[in-house]
Amino acid sequence: MSELRILRPDDDSTLGDWQHVHNTVIPTHHLSMDDARDRAERHHLEVAYLGDVLVGSSTVRPPTDDTATATVIARVLGPHRGRGFGGELYARGLDRARKAGAEVIETVVLSSNEDGLRFARAHGFVEIERYVLPGETVPWVDLRLS
Template sequence: MSELRILAVSEGPTADDWRHVHNVIIPADALSADEVRERIGRNRLHVAYRGDTLVGCTTVRPGAVATVIVRVLAQYRRQGIGRQLHAMALAEARALDAERVETIVWASNVDGLRFAAAHGYAEEVDRYLPDGEDVPYITLRRA
């Protein structure tokens, strides 16, 4: 199996790939190219490839309370990619002086809820239901 390549997102193809993974996994909050550009300024975004194949992406929102989100396309799950991406993103949040780390999971992502629990995100700190939607976003804090 080829090694995972993790690239920082800047304008161009990496931004398009990050947006693709985000929007496939969170269709209820699909982002435009402009919205992704704005996030590049605010957050640390990465994309992951196995060989040349796009497999996932990450978001780190820096701060004393940092947010770390890992996304792996469904066909590449359960092979340890999420674990590797999470380790990288958590290290980055810590290097940016995070005192606490949280994640946000769209409640329909059952794999995501399990993964977050298995990686120590045990405490629910917020639950947000956008207007007109049925499925909340759950913020979980890492112990």
Template sequence: MTLRILRVQDDTTLLDWQRVHNEIVPPAALSVDEVRERVTRNVLEVLYDDEVLVGCSTVRPPSAETPAATVIVRVLPPYRGRGFGETLYQHCLHQAQGQGVETHILSSNVDGVRFALAHGFVEVETYAMPGDAVQWVLLRRT
């Protein structure tokens, strides 16, 4: 097993990042152009086990409205429970700066909520985007 974490830097890594993101959070599926725009603001990375696409991550820097960094890690269901999420999360934490860390999880992603709670996050609120019934959970670790 050779783990590789690559920053989104070309079409291959961009499309792989998009594939994992959209499979895990279909209600927030992003177009290629939207991913290209996110690359300019956030650190987007892709996790491979040898050549196999396993997961992806987002690290959003703190901003005036959100003084905490945002870290979101995603592992495709067939590869969960083997430590990939932990490896990617620790990698992302090293990059995150700011006052604490936040994460946003689709409330139906029970694996994700459990993972965050086990890593010291506490639930701040459950919310929905305007005009949308999909529920998200905001969690924060100080």
């Protein structure tokens, strides 16, 4: 079996793969390619492949000047869940967030993503807030690493 290959999306093809994972896992919050480019400028993005097969992605929103809180998000496409890929993406994101000075780690999961909520809770996150974004109907869940 091939090893997981994780890289930063540095062209439209790999950024399109990151966008595809986002839009598949979060169908209620579709991002355009321009949205994905904006995220790539503001956050640390990665995409994961098993051989040449796209399996997932991650986002690390670094801490800002006024807070030491970073957001770490790992997403794995449905057919590839339960094989440790999310854990590997999450561990890399957690390491990056801590190296960026994060003292508090949070994540955010769409409430309808039961696998994502189960993953977050299994990795020590506890729910701190639920909310619905303007124009959307499915709540988001903010969780903090305890």
